[in-house]
Amino acid sequence: MKRFSTIFYTICLISTLVSCISEYESEPRNVISEDYIWSDPTTLNAEYFISSIYATLPGGGNRLNGVALDCATDDAVPSDDGSGTWSVIRSGYSSTSTFDDKWATSYAGIRKANIFLANYQRVAWLDPLKKKWFPAEARFIRAIHYFELVKRYGGIPLIGDKVLTLTDDLNFPRNSVSECFQYLVSECDAIKDSLRTDPIPSTFFGRVGKAAALTLKTKVLLLAASPLYNTTNDLSKWKAAADAAKEVIDLGAYTLEANRYTLATARVNNENIFIRQGGSNANGYVYEVSPVGYRPGNTASAGRISPTQELVDAFGMKNGKAITEVGSGYDATNPYANRDPRLDQTIFYNGQTWLRRAVETFEGGQDKPNSTSIAVQTKTGYYSKKLLANDANSTTYSTVNGAWTIFRYADVLLMYAEALNEYAGPGAASTTTTADGKTINGVYDAVQAIRNRAGLVPYALANGLTQTQMRDIIRNERRVEFAFEEQRFWDIRRWKTAESVYGTTLHGVKITKNTAGKFMYEKIDVTTPFFASYMYVFPIDNAEILKNSKLIQNEGY
Template sequence: MKKMNIKWFVAVGLVGVLFSCKSDLETEPIELQTLDQVFNSKDSAGVNAERFLIDIYTRLPRNLNRVGDDYLDASTDDAISSNPANVSVLQLALGTNTSENYQDNQWTNCYAGIRQVNIFVNNIDKVPLKGKLPNGTGFNAVWKSEARFLRALYYFELVKRHAGVPLMGDKVYQLGDDVELPRNTFEECINYIVNECDAIKNTLRTNPFDLNFIERPTKGAALALKARALLYAASPLYNGGNIEPSNPITGYTSFSADRWQKAEQAALDVIDLTQFELVSDFKSIFITQANRERIFSRQGSPNTSVETNNGPVGYSVALNNGRTSPTQELVDAFGMANGLPITDPTSGYQENNPYTGRDPRFYATIFHNGAQWLGRPVQTYEGGADKPGGSKQQTRTGYYARKFMGNFENQLRYENVNHDFVLFRYAEVLLNYAEARNEFLTAPDVEVYRYVEAIRQRAGLVPYQLPTGLTKIQMRDVIHNERRKELAFEEHRFYDVRRWKEAEVEFNKQLHAMVIYQTGTGTIYQKVPVLQLNFNKRMYLAPIPFSEVVKNRKMVQNPGW
């Protein structure tokens, strides 16, 4: 399998491209090579050109412990950092960032990737690549489409944070060029992403399960990106709920229900490929490569990083950091295995035995007191091995994050696991479809039920069926909750609650922990406050970096920043 560990550096305004590795084609030191040498007109294998392309992939979003060593979800109501001194996710959760120190700033990374793509698409046709896909598409077109997919994804990463951003087209700016560019409108940015996905979808690879090219985007990936972009565009924050109603940069200036229909159709286009399916084992999605639920991933490497970063801290055979503390709010979002919420008096939920009979995704997502791990039960009661007190970093909520880890319940030590970063998967597409269709219709129909229930069925809920006759609002609540459970810690919650324009309520809440006492007569569970979230209106959009605003007179800052 090809590994993306080559480092390239494209210098702004220079013709030369710098490399950190060497090629058999070198005639002079690689760091002095020009674009003509990188895109060599005599290199039918495209050795250097492919290395250039591979480096563009290194800028792909990297989830897991990426924000100050924490999950992004630790700045939502789903978790908090176990490190009380952490400032990164805490600043995001409390709104104490400024435009100078925003803790999820991807501006430079994404625009550097966009510039690399522009260099690539302007030069790859100089390389006489041999070979075609089985459908007859030549590799020049395939590689160019891969690069354009990455560019569209980088633009989406910017737009979901900032709304409208400057669109560069295919131009490669050099020193001396006028780079004081204004922000494009939100609509222009969404249209650009969608049009790029449409333009490249039929010239990408077609087999997403080929282990030799597992990291390369396929037609399914392009359609999934289009569906996600249109879902965001149809959502209340941009479609009728613009925080500056007359400002086309921060969203549409009027509501249109048709945007929901476009998002619905885009998700259906992925479904209609019939390539993907919900795999039966939820945990395997994240640790088994080339499974049929994955649509596009950033390739990681075999390691134990997720386990050691986030595992319970009391195991002598594994030096875990216990970095992520899921909240009681997330725990409560997981209902019972019979499909009922814990608030339903007929659900069978017991306050003095709260972890029995729960939605199976709960056990795959969260370590609770008594969960099996590394050959013994997790102990998060006060004074337990995994919550010993004192100065050691440990859970602050009575829970640890289990998702993305290998199956080490009964093993005595960790072994390497493939920790890829799954960026698009089929379950999200089904939820995107159900949400968009439900919002477009006046009441949910059989198709909305079908795909929400498919998610619940795979989860192992018995019965998985929803009550008939749900209203649009009731189904909306179900879909929102299913997204929360199904996609926990996959960096959706932070943006979902914003795009629904519910953050002023959901992210202004008091979060809770579960304090557990083991006594001679039984176990006592006590819910206690642990962190008060704070959200104000300006936090719906991330700020444009201060450095960009001060050097570009045409760069308008987002409201409130």
């Protein structure tokens, strides 16, 4: 871990040092030539280079206009009126005003991977394993970048292994989305047996293993099988996705962490399949999202994310029933009692204990003071708690893991359940054994494993569910399990449900406290986002269209 970070920061330092350059120098001394990198007999510079490729991986957290990507879904809105994400909520995106645009950064990462692949064989590798691992890792990261592009734009130009220069013809047409899917699957298959064996040892956690390649393959195939692109509901596409997820499970390398808070506090754990390295202390994020009335260390919290009532209502009861279900025990006058434990791990709500006091999101409370002295506060009556430690009884914020989880095992289980349900229904069996020796025998077992870990009692689902009923359960499990992990934004697009769940009024709660100390809860309108049918894919920035004569814009933009 320490060595991996040191390598990355060292190459950044070497690459950016500014030398005193006299008029007699033939080239700047701060420029490292290719020969210097690839002819180094120690291979150290080549290892620096592969580490710099890892640094191009996508991250998460409050990375867009100071808030999470989930603030552009039905799960949350920005607390700050000045956040640029509000313009997307109100007006969408266009080719001249893009959102979460990854075109340039992804192709820069692809180029860096291609440079390594074009040159690594010039190095006198003393370790045959590194010679096998490193090019496979570069191809995997290149595939991640292509997948980031396909998620956003559909079919995009595939440029192969060539390292392009300004003298090359840079006018590339877009490959079809099917060609992109085929390419990504073939890349994952080609490299999977050249990667490290899972689970990755803690000293090299963050490097690519076989499970990461198979998980990426699963995500590609699931996107290809989903309604956005599988318009005829070709069942063979769902089967391919289910088979790919089963291959990850069959490795027997990963399992669900018993305590979900472990995912926030320990980057090396039994559930994380692949992460983007980050700092060991991400407490800056904790201050960014915690309720505004908390000032541990005399530093104010910012409360930048306001989860919606729709997200809160998606969390069922601890007895496994939805809050609208007969016999659930839900009490509208005490709405947060006996709920799915994941609600407490994901959302700051009124009355919840945090740093030894009750959260106060009622009108005039410490965390919703309605005072000009605090410019930003919750718009919905809630704040985001996801990715934070369990600090209910602490006096200050705990250190949390600064890495960004790209793939975790819970996702594999729910992708497996979704694909198998769509292929053959909830009764479909496809036995596989997990790392902890438990048997997953089809859709029910995969979903129930998630619900069991969540702490639902009972966690078992009713027998005899229809395919539609199971589909709704799986989609809701994805929503509550992966809230604020950048899953919902893409899920409602691939399912083609964004128009119905996001292009409608989103709500919060207004909480008032009467003189007797009793709380009253009133559902309030917060915003009605703009979403049109063409927005299931992103526009390509108009600047890219002008630069490439063969690049065709997506419809609607």
